[in-house]
Amino acid sequence: MKLSIILVILYITCAWVKSNTEDPPPPPYEEFYYMQTLDHFNFYNKGSFPQRYLVSDTYWTRPTGPICESPVLFYTGNEGDIVWFYENSQFVTNVLAKEMGALLVFAEHRFYGETMPFGNSSSLPENIGYLTSEQALADYAQLIPAVLSDLGGSHCPVLAVGGSYGGMLASWFRMKYPNIIDGALAASAPILYFLGTNANSEGFNEIATIDFAETSSEGTCATRIHSAFNEITQMSNTQNGLNVLTKTFSLCEELTELSDLINWLEAAITYMAMADYPYPANFLEPMPGNPINVSCSLLAKETDNIQGLVQVMNVYFNSSGQAGQCNNVSVYTTGALGSDGWDYQACTEMVMPISANGVQDFFPAAPWSLSQLTQYCQQTWQVTPNPNWITTYYQGQDLSQTSNIIFSNGVLDPWRAGGVVSNDGGNDIITIIIDGGAHHLDLRMPNSADPTAVTNARVLETKYLMQFAQEASFKKQLKSK
Numbered sequence: 001m002k003l004s005i006i007l008v009i010l011y012i013t014c015a016w017v018k019s020n021t022e023d024p025p026p027p028p029y030e031e032f033y034y035m036q037t038l039d040h041f042n043f044y045n046k047g048s049f050p051q052r053y054l055v056s057d058t059y060w061t062r063p064t065g066p067i068c069e070s071p072v073l074f075y076t077g078n079e080g081d082i083v084w085f086y087e088n089s090q091f092v093t094n095v096l097a098k099e100m101g102a103l104l105v106f107a108e109h110r111f112y113g114e115t116m117p118f119g120n121s122s123s124l125p126e127n128i129g130y131l132t133s134e135q136a137l138a139d140y141a142q143l144i145p146a147v148l149s150d151l152g153g154s155h156c157p158v159l160a161v162g163g164s165y166g167g168m169l170a171s172w173f174r175m176k177y178p179n180i181i182d183g184a185l186a187a188s189a190p191i192l193y194f195l196g197t198n199a200n201s202e203g204f205n206e207i208a209t210i211d212f213a214e215t216s217s218e219g220t221c222a223t224r225i226h227s228a229f230n231e232i233t234q235m236s237n238t239q240n241g242l243n244v245l246t247k248t249f250s251l252c253e254e255l256t257e258l259s260d261l262i263n264w265l266e267a268a269i270t271y272m273a274m275a276d277y278p279y280p281a282n283f284l285e286p287m288p289g290n291p292i293n294v295s296c297s298l299l300a301k302e303t304d305n306i307q308g309l310v311q312v313m314n315v316y317f318n319s320s321g322q323a324g325q326c327n328n329v330s331v332y333t334t335g336a337l338g339s340d341g342w343d344y345q346a347c348t349e350m351v352m353p354i355s356a357n358g359v360q361d362f363f364p365a366a367p368w369s370l371s372q373l374t375q376y377c378q379q380t381w382q383v384t385p386n387p388n389w390i391t392t393y394y395q396g397q398d399l400s401q402t403s404n405i406i407f408s409n410g411v412l413d414p415w416r417a418g419g420v421v422s423n424d425g426g427n428d429i430i431t432i433i434i435d436g437g438a439h440h441l442d443l444r445m446p447n448s449a450d451p452t453a454v455t456n457a458r459v460l461e462t463k464y465l466m467q468f469a470q471e472a473s474f475k476k477q478l479k480s481k
């Protein structure tokens with residue numbers, strides 16, 4: 001079903017972008033567990049669970065006196081195994097930490113990775129209710145003072161960093177707990193892709209389309225993909241057409257529902273846009289550098305539009321030649337990646353409306369429907385989404401009451417449509433737009449193929465984070481006098 005594909009995008013995005021094999025390894029870390037409070041908002045419930053976190057003091061300049069200038073870089077774990085994030089945020093672990101002499105603390109988000117409060121029963125309705133962004137931030141707020149007190153760093157500045165949903169958490173952490181977090185780097189954090197903001201639900205697919213249009217002269221790559229979708233829709237009206245599509249796309253099982261094929265195609269195309277990195281990387285499947293450029297060049301060699309689209313799919317799914325003999329269109333349906341957690345979050349507070357109109361984007365028109373989502377969520381989780389809660393709770397568009405947050409967004413990244421791309425009011429709210437950058441490219445290891453804009457972005461990010469840390473260190477020093 002349509003919904004399920006869209007809901008997991010953020011999850012896949014971060015968790016599966018594996019680091020480049022040529023990159024140096026991140027610094028060594030130690031793994032710990034903290035006995036975390038199960039319910040921060042209910043005094044009758046005394047449950048607790050072990051929360052995993054990683055610490056690396058490789059580059060830390062340990063404070064020796066009452067002044068601490070070397071900050072803590074705290075990664076606000078998002079929807080996946082925290083080790084993945086540690087291994088895929090090498091600008092933070094290898095570069096920033098070194099330049100700032102920082103302590104690295106990466107905390108795992110409850111209900112992901114090894115941090116399962118109810119073990120393998122965590123997804124049961126009576127248990128998964130403890131999975132919210134509010135509980136997760138409260139976990140982090142409780143964890144940090146405990147960890148820093150152990151390490152003798154209670155007076156050190158603390159900066160939150162994160163990408164994607166982790167970037168949202170980093171910015172919200174600063175907004176909600178300015179007593180604990182002195183500044184934040186929120187990379188590719190679509191905090192405005194919610195109801196109650198000016199964000200346009202069509203923006204995500206529009207940016208993906210532009211990525212393909214701008215890779216070929218006069219946008220032919222995008223217009224031909226659009227035509228291919230129209231031709232596929234036409235063909236699906238007859239049994240013979242469905243048979244031909246099954247064969248053309250080398251599907252493992254006979255196609256009976258057009259939407260199965262469309263969802264699979266759309267997922268691959270949008271993931272390709274998010275992972276349009278300038279060097280080879282593993283994104284579910286290994287892809288070459290500039291995969292959109294590569295697939296548009298292959299498409300251009302085909303005279304038939306659908307054959308052209310087959311080539312695009314091959315770049316995404318089968319660049320390694322290891323895809324096997326057939327394609328399974330159910331590969332991205334809910335649960336296929338084992339992420340009940342994100343599916344549940346998307347059914348409660350993380351309601352991010354994505355639609356296609358078939359005009360500004362090349363997909364078949366598909367309006368976003370709250371009632372369809374509600375029906376899915378009631379069936380699957382027995383919950384009704386609250387699409388307005390996030391903007392109510394986290395201040396929505398009005399950032400005037402917060403400060404010291406850097407929002408970075410890549411021009412190629414479809415999630416930019418919900419990013420903070422201009423500063424309309426806050427103090428020290430820094431917005432950075434990265435030309436030629438895909439989904440949180442800036443957090444990845446610097447690479448010789450990087451566009452200049454991301455190199456410049458990293459310089460700015462370092463400068464502002466250092467400034468936030470210095471200001472905080474100065475204030476903490478005054479306070480302790």
Ligand SMILES: *[C@@H]1O[C@H](CO)[C@@H](O)[C@H](O)[C@H]1NC(C)=O
Nearest residue numbers: 116118119120121122123124
């Ligand atoms: C859940 O974990 C328990 C205890 O570790 C184990 O005995 C049981 O087989 C597991 N159940 C499933 C469905 O994996």
Ligand SMILES: *[C@@H]1O[C@H](CO)[C@@H](O)[C@H](O)[C@H]1NC(C)=O
Nearest residue numbers: 214215216217290293294297
């Ligand atoms: C695609 O890549 C080729 C080879 O690097 C380059 O010559 C071409 O300009 C690129 N096309 C676009 C439109 O980016």
Ligand SMILES: *[C@@H]1O[C@H](CO)[C@@H](O)[C@H](O)[C@H]1NC(C)=O
Nearest residue numbers: 250318321323324325326327
């Ligand atoms: C993937 O590539 C290999 C090698 O080129 C080929 O044998 C196989 O049929 C391809 N699989 C699909 C599903 O296209």
Ligand SMILES: *[C@@H]1O[C@H](CO)[C@@H](O)[C@H](O)[C@H]1NC(C)=O
Nearest residue numbers: 252253328329330331332336
């Ligand atoms: C296709 O993928 C789904 C989800 O992972 C799986 O349940 C199913 O068995 C797969 N089908 C084939 C033919 O591989």
